Amino acid sequence: MGIQDTSDAELGQARAGRWWVRGRRVGSIERAAKFVDDIGFALLFPARRAVVPSLWDAVAGEDEEPFGGGMGVNEQRVWTWKDELPRRGLAWYGAYLGGRSSFLSPELLRALYPAAGDPGDHVLMELSPAAHEIAEAIAAEPLSTATLRALIGDRGRYQRAITELQRNLLVTTAGVDETGSGWPAALITLTCHQFDVGGSADHALATRRFLDTMLATTAGELARAYRWPVAQARARLTEEVETGHATFDGTRYLP
Structure with missing residues (x-):
């Protein structure tokens, strides 16, 4: 093994400790919030080409693959927390790190948020018409993904627009809408309504x-x-x- 290989191996060991992969597992939403607060950013699930922390690894450990046996206890926890953490204002959630489902701590969110923290932040940004339409629609109250898809009228256009808004940190989730039948739909809200952001980019x-x-x-x-x-x-x-x-x-x- 060469010098570079040894260095990479040591880095991997150090990251496992830093990223909460080793030691006590994350088993509650309160501890999940502490994990995101300590790490600053994390993916929901690990991605092969993205070497960054993930909530899944902190919950399940480095040897367990998500959904390997279906929707187990750990999968249910992580899947529920992705909506509950932002609903409680404990962590921002959306497609951000490399375009993947991600969490940001409130501190890091404030440091990265690109605008003033007002409902009209989207107006000053170069976004698609569908993205502007979604931002306008949720300015008064959170709306479910199902409602917003119906508003846009095209599933592909909706997905591109919501991803665009998340990549600019303008929207996040605020729990789920359980009034309909089937799987609960996430509620989408403006980031500035859910978190203290704006004018403090660092x-x-x-x-x-x-x-x-x-x-x-x-x-x-x-x-x-x-x-x-x-x-x-x-x-x-x-x-x-x-x-x-x-x-x-x-x-x-x-x-």
Whole structure:
């Protein structure tokens, strides 16, 4: 095994500890909230090409595959918490990290939120007509995904629009609508109605939180996670090195 292999193995061990994969499992929504608060960001379920923390791994451990035996206890917990955590204001949820289902801590959400924190934030952004229509529709109250799909009139257009809004951190979930038959539909609400956001973007803080969680990273990884241009991510990491908050080993940045 070469030097680089040893370094990667050690990094993997360190991340397992940092990402709550080892040790006491997450078995309650209160502990799930503490996990997201400590980590800052996490996927709902692990993704093969996205080496970042996931709530699933913190709940089930590193050796259990989600849905390997159907909808088990751990799957039910994680699936329920994805709507309940944002409903309680404990963690933002939506398609963000690499476009995948993700959680952000309230602190990190404030640091990344790109607008003033008003119901009209979407108006100043270049979004699709369907995305603007959804944002306008939920300005008064949360609406179910079923209601919003019917409003847009096309499932594909709706999905693209809601993903667009989530990637810009403008919307999140607020529990579920259990009034209909079948599987409960998630309620969609404006992020600014559910969390204290707006006018407090702090990309230096967001960069430090990413470094603290990843333990070692590249500009490309930071850019993909936060949806920043690579040049912006590299500039932010370089600034952290210059201010003494990080080091650079020629390949990766470390806190």
